Amino acid sequence: MAGKVFFSVSMSLDGFVAPEAVPVEDVFSPEGQSDPRVQRWMAKWSELQAWVFPLRFFRENLKLGEGGEEGLDNDIVRATYERTGASVMGKRMFDGGELAWPEEAPFHTPVFVVTHEKRDPWERPGGTTFHFVNDGIEAALDQAREAAGERDVRIAGGGETILEYVNAGLIDEFTIALSPVLFGTGVRLFEGIDASRVALEQIHAEHSPKVTHLTYSVRQR
Numbered sequence: 232m233a234g235k236v237f238f239s240v241s242m243s244l245d246g247f248v249a250p251e252a253v254p255v256e257d258v259f260s261p262e263g264q265s266d267p268r269v270q271r272w273m274a275k276w277s278e279l280q281a282w283v284f285p286l287r288f289f290r291e292n293l294k295l296g297e298g299g300e301e302g303l304d305n306d307i308v309r310a311t312y313e314r315t316g317a318s319v320m321g322k323r324m325f326d327g328g329e330l331a332w333p334e335e336a337p338f339h340t341p342v343f344v345v346t347h348e349k350r351d352p353w354e355r356p357g358g359t360t361f362h363f364v365n366d367g368i369e370a371a372l373d374q375a376r377e378a379a380g381e382r383d384v385r386i387a388g389g390g391e392t393i394l395e396y397v398n399a400g401l402i403d404e405f406t407i408a409l410s411p412v413l414f415g416t417g418v419r420l421f422e423g424i425d426a427s428r429v430a431l432e433q434i435h436a437e438h439s440p441k442v443t444h445l446t447y448s449v450r451q452r
């Protein structure tokens with residue numbers, strides 16, 4: 232049986248999944264650290280993801296060190312990784328990750344990057360291979376479904392790519408980890424949503440002291 236297509240993101244209470252974009256090279260370069268735009272980006276990103284960084288599974292997967300918090304949030308993050316047989320992501324998410332992920336990238340499955348850039352597959356130790364797909368979101372999803380087998384396909388991000396999939400009617404289900412932070416500006420997840428086509432049903436809600444996990448199934452109106 233084919234798996235589901237889903238996304239799972241952290242979102243600020245006012246609907247943003249990333250701060251306003253700054254060049255990724257600046258975020259991850261020593262010189263960039265004194266740039267106020269980079270400092271603002273990092274401060275907002277850290278607040279948005281404050282619930283996830285201390286988690287045991289996240290720390291182990293990103294090679295940040297042993298140990299960490301266990302409990303509901305950790306179980307949810309682990310389950311999200313375990314259900315995922317392949318991921319799809321946009322080029323901007325990939326660009327940041329290429330600089331930030333450890334050599335053993337944290338997916339351990341094929342990843343399909345939707346992009347205009349032509350590039351050969353990039354194989355990492357530990358089972359992650361990035362494939363660069365130049366013929367659109369449906370082609371990327373077809374390849375991801377094939378690679379995932381019976382497991383689910385995760386549309387990993389960022390906001391622009393997720394929205395394309397939602398508006399194309401290709402998402403079955405999604406989870407928002409609603410963080411208690413306000414961004415005011417940034418990458419707004421549902422900016423440009425085709426609300427006349429997309430209807431939601433809440434299928435799950437639970438919370439830890441730090442964050443609220445909301446899961447919805449998606450259907451076409």
Ligand SMILES: NC(=O)c1ccc[n+]([C@@H]2O[C@H](COP(=O)([O-])OP(=O)(O)OC[C@H]3O[C@@H](n4cnc5c(N)ncnc54)[C@H](OP(=O)(O)O)[C@@H]3O)[C@@H](O)[C@H]2O)c1
Nearest residue numbers: 240241248249321322323324345346347388389390391392
């Ligand atoms: N809050 C969370 O949980 C979460 C999760 C994931 C990511 N993020 C954040 O989201 C941010 C990135 O999101 P974003 O919305 O700015 O960008 P994005 O969705 O990651 O990437 C957009 C780019 O992907 C390529 N692309 C997308 N659709 C395409 C298509 N149909 N055909 C060809 N190329 C296509 C284009 O790049 P090219 O034209 O250059 O190829 C486009 O500029 C990052 O800051 C990341 O950290 C947050």
